[in-house]
Amino acid sequence: MKLTEKEVRYVADLANLNLTETEIQNMVKDLGAILDHMDRLSGIDTAGVQPMRQVLFPAPETATLRADQPGACLSNEEALANAVHAAHGYFRVPLVIER
């Protein structure tokens, strides 16, 4: 499946990514190759095959569970460090309710 440069720019915009021209050219190739691979997978007849959503191993039923013990948290500063906008200890985002 051929991916266009326009589609890459559109997806990058949705994902809030600023790509350079070189990166866009690379993405057209790389993402396109991934989609090609998916197309091949889609062609395989999987009727009667159980889906493998997770890799399981024999273990007691609670082996993958966690004890209810409080652990360390991030500080407020750390939590907000990646936020584009923050104020008063909160993440600040463009209005999400129409008034």
Add this chain to the structure above:
Amino acid sequence: MTQSQYEVVIGLEVHVQLGTRTKIFCSCPLEFGSPPNTNVCPVCLGLPGALPVLNQAAVELALKASAALGCRINPDSRFARKNYFYPDLPKGYQISQYDEPLAEHGTVRIAGKSVGITRVHMEDDAGKSIHDGFRDSDQYSYVDLNRSGAPLIEIVSDPDMRASDEAYAYVTELKQILQFVEVSDCDMEKGQLRCDANVSIRLWGAGEFGTKVEIKNLNSFRFLKMALDFEIGRQVALVESGGEVVQETRLYNAGTGETVSMRSKEHAHDYRYFPEPDLVPLRVGSAWHDRVTASLPELPAARRARFIEVYGLKEYDAQVLTASRALSDYFERAATVSGDPKTTANWVMGDLAGLLKPAGREISESPISAENLGELVKLINSGQLSGKLAKEIFPRMFEAGGTPADIMDREGLRQISDSGALEKIVEEIISTNAKQVEQYRGGKVSVLGFLVGQVMKASRGQANPAAVNEILKNKLM
């Protein structure tokens, strides 16, 4: 046509926050009222690469709730991603359960009928968006992710309710059951119990359901009933005037008492559910299942029935006393000590409740222990304490604690049954009330009550009224 020609169909989705110490998929503590964004970590902030690990205590509580609601617990259930975009959902998806939920096919009994439980499933909560209260709230929303990742169960009912009163009775019973089995405090003010309603109408006898409307933003049971009543009226009027009900989500506005269409694209969601690859299926073997079932306490309905049958309580009293597990345990301990359940019930519901309420205390914080309340009733019944004195002692027990005997001794309030001491008081009263004594001897027997009253007063209520009666009669002969 009128409203009575339509049958109302209601189903409820109730979200309950499980009473764990930490979140469902990470070890951040669940503390209500912490400063914003301080109970957070890479998992609940949705940072790339962070992996969820399921909290065993959350599973235990979800299983307990499912068993208490009579559900069939699925030995294998699976988590799924429910994708949607909203600023208070940092991962971009909620980890929920979809086609393989934890439990299914339960029931809740309400007056005269059973409401089916379709399913109980586990999921994580979103954070909190704040749209008001900041100077720039007209341009920005503020997001606090402390609640992000709080453990929830969603309890979905069958569309079995036929009136707003039934919906009210259902959530009331549901809340009581969940509190009894200690799955959640269900404190609605803290958002620990939230409710959405699906409601539709159809002509009586119609085979198919009408188009349903989902009502959100119901943060009290009273609002639930009011919103349903408004919405039922709106749908009837709409259909009566030749219109059609549109499938949509409506928000209840408590200020106006109306439901308003959410004109956003929110309900046009395709959640693109798919199995959560970061979590293995949840397996609950029969041993675990049996252990949870065996750990269930007596449920409220059974306890109510037992209070009526074994203790001879009136239905209303049984209802009041089983409002919470703590209250019903308290009553039962007190009644065991007193040996008189009915009088004990009156003291718990009347005098004790009357002192707890203004003090803003729960039954678990009562300064009067169940044992001491039972002791008080026992002292009254054995004639060692008059009812009047008991009413005086009770508030002092509330203030100072201690047994009724302690208070009686400390305050010199022991009932006087000693005939020598009583005779002295009686003689005094006879000599100071010559006129009444004469009337009594002249045949006006009703004066006796007055004289008894005078003796009681002179003894500061400590005299045993029966003994006073006896002595007075003898002396006046």
